[in-house]
Amino acid sequence: MKLHGKKPGDQPGFLFLVGIANRQTLRIATKLTLKN
Numbered sequence: 001m002k003l004h005g006k007k008p009g010d011q012p013g014f015l016f017l018v019g020i021a022n023r024q025t026l027r028i029a030t031k032l033t034l035k036n
Helices: 010-035
Strands: none
């Protein structure tokens, strides 16, 4: 993933989306772990 060549204003939105994706991944991983 290249962050170069982007306006500084674009970065917070990108990081926000990554944060949401990480949260969803953690939630799914937690569910799978609880099943085991």
